[in-house]
Amino acid sequence: MKQWRRPRAGALVLLVVLAVGAVPVVRDLLRPIAEEVSVQAYDRTDDPHVIVALVEAHPDFVLHRAVAREDAGTVVLHVSMRPPSRWSWSGSDIAEHRSVRIRLDRPLADREVRDGRLGTPVSER
Secondary structure, eight states: OHHHHHHHHHHHHHHHHHHHHHHHHHHHHHSOOOEEEOEEEEEEOSSTTEEEEEEEEOTTOEEEEEEEEEOSSEEEEEEEEEOSOTTTOOOOOOOEEEEEEEEOSSOOTTOEEEETTTOOBOEEO
16 A cells, blocks of 8 residues: 555655746746846936936837936936737847837936936936
């Protein structure tokens, strides 16, 4: 009788391990991959707490995240784009310029703006 129990118990443990491991894999496969893009330039607006970042991305990409990390002397812009679907994106090399509004905690004033992807200074248009 014990000979039949052990293989069944091993198979049951294996199935549980595979099921638990499959959840994050399936979740990641269904979620489109976000890609951080470089900020080419920026514009000031009438509101000193808002700037408009100019990025270059594929026309089908949608904005995933646009945040600013601020300190006393710099504002570092992080902009991420993602395809509308992981399964349908063609992956072509076409790019277009896009404007992304980013709200700051404090007015920009004379702080330096830097690209979060490359770490380089970004010029004002």
